[in-house]
Amino acid sequence: MTSSPTRPPAPTTAADSGGTPWRALRRHRPFLLLCGEQAASSVGRQITALALAMLAVTRLDAGPFGASALLALTYLPGAVLSPLAGVLADRARLRTLAATLTSLQVVVVASVPLAGALGRLGLPHLYVVAALSGALTWTLSVALQAALPRVVRPEQLLTGNSALTGARTAGMIGGPALGGVLVGLAGASSALLAGGVAYAVEAALLLALPASLNRPAEATGRQGPRLAALREGLAVVRAHPVLRRQVLAGAGFNLGSGAADALFVVYANRELALPAWQLGMVYAAFSVATVVGVLLAGRFATSVELYRATRICAVVAALAIFLVPAASLGLAFPALLTYQLVFGMAATVWAISMTTTQQLIAPPHLQGRVAGFAQAALLTTVPVGALSAGALAAWAGNVPVLTGAATAALLAAACFWLPHRTDTAVPSGSPREVAP
Template sequence: MTSSPTRPPPTAADGRGTPWGALRRHRPFLLLCGEQAASSVGRQITALALALLAVTRLDAGPLGASALLALTYLPGAVLSPLAGVLADRARLRTLAVTLTSLQVVVVGSVPLAGALGSLRLPHLYAVAAVSGALTWTLSVALQAALPRVVRPEQLLTGNSALTGARTAGQIGGPALGGVLVGLAGASPALLAGSAAYAVEAVLLFALPASLNRPAVPTGDRRPRLAALREGFAVVRAEPVLRRQVLAGAGFNLGSGGADALFVVYASRELSLPAWQLGLVYAAFSVATVAGVLLAGRFGTSVELYRATRVCAVVAALAIFLVPAASLGPAFPALLAYQLLFGVTATVWAISMTTTQQLIAPQHLQGRVAGFAQAALLTTVPVGALSAGALAGRLGNVPVLTGAAATALLAAACFWLPHRAGTSVRPPAP
């Protein structure tokens, strides 16, 4: 059984001592917020443009579009535990800058191939896979970096603020992507995504040099297999982590299937134009703001965990609005889905990340984050590929309905009884 990290005395209760009051003047944390906003813009534009390129220009069907999404997540599912070991041992600032700089090159290769007339589906698949590997490795690294930047009692506020920063990018990213696709085409629009990644690299480079001190000193390093086992032991030993990971993995199986079909379903079956599709994606980001504010109102992660039980079920129920869009006005139904899903999924995500960081020892932050992320991501490509294959035979609406039902069953795991004497509550910060 692992213990929670050592906590310094609580901060004072004045404007400077409150977690947010201190973080507003914390330069490294503000750099991370800027990085999250820039990264969000890059990811949103890239995801939308790649999907539209595959569907509208290269004639990808449901299975092809699902494969594109699956390849985005599959590297994270496979590589996240190893990324956790790397994050605990590497120079974090150098690692983060390198990963983001490679994103600029990878995403920028698509408009270059389009200009040369050599763009093909295999190229998009390769970009999705490599970009996914870079994205998820960076995600583990930054989760490990935050507890080294802020105090433990600031983690809840810090994760809420970082989610808000991502939302700022997500609000403009999809809408900007939709406008750029409509005006210049999907391939040139990716130049804007590549530029956003370049800004992210500059912000990461400005982080303090102290992050280049590895969490695990060279002399204390175990063989990689033993290091992996050490991180897995934390996830296995903590009831709250086990329950969150299991419920999240099942939920992602269903929501991954819905996400894989979303662009094909919305653009072909519902005939949504690109600008409406962009606004639908932006609605999720607007809803995330409400989720950030709601999560921040909970004083401790214990209360956040209680809210998670409700939010998980509501988020799953929201997915049923996607197939329901075929029964009436599609645009309002999809907007309602993104708004409801955005609020509830955000509270869930902030709760999971904060409790994970509070439970994991400092030198194991990367490995715990890596194993949790691997479990959550493994089911996404499975759900995406399964949904794509089934949609070709059964149609989009029945498969989307089944995906929503799968997510709901997984969310119900939070409500299952637990053994007497076993706590499923995270420690209070």
């Protein structure tokens, strides 16, 4: 399948294929295994993140900077290592790689309760665990983005990405609640054992994937030096106008939204004096909106075309951020509730459409590298935005910084609507490997 220079092809509709893609995927064992893996992985990550933060603050007396450093260390490895992870995903035995990465997560997470039992747990240990866990998580993320086009047909990618996002969302909703109960009943250190169990389940699901995924996407005879391989993946992103704009817009958007997220709780509590129950409902609204976005993504993208859905949702999500500083003008609770609902739906549809577009455009043997470069760009700007917002807010105040963050996100989303060249060569993007 070859996409046009201005937008990738829309997925095949039910009328074209003789049935909805989801109906076929419900009987597709490899895809269902990936859905289960996403749910288990999300639960494991949520429990791990909560337990590590609780240990750092309550047991090891970490201050605000120490807690922030713990969070930053989970993103930094992804920003640095994702392009190399892309090369690895294209050249390695993908099923073995994914299962090995997840098995190592079990060992890394289990080292915390073991160190606690031996009386040797300290902040440096938690920092090492956060960094290693982040490196494993983001490397696996690239590998699984490369795996999906080899598991499902091109016309099923949009539905597949929607379902996988839904599975992750289920874990994100249930994971923190489960983690909170476990921390309360057994302590943060013991709760990490449950996170390790979730990762073990994930590893078992990955090992059950088809053996054909262990054939490297890039043939051994074609494999050159790693530096040349990195350049080959970067060249695809730079040459294709759609991929290039997606990376630039996503990185800029994450810069603005990361800044807004960093200030959100402090702003809602101290400046808006939002009661705890209202803040809880605001966060719950985002979870609901994410679920709605998952349900709407396929229908919306096929009705307006995939790339157009990406462009529209990027702008809508950016405009929604302006509701955060606007909440200071009055009606704070309705404003923030509306923000989470609109932002959650639009950002979810955007993420699903963007990932599907990337997978349709990237050549089969470069799926990992294209995903790696895109992920590196998206992850790098999150901590930059968060740390910059904290520093600027101390000087200029929350509302001006939040307004600037929303403006940055909107300008990034506007990249999609700038005039573009139409004579750019387009790489093929129709990987087919594992049949149901």
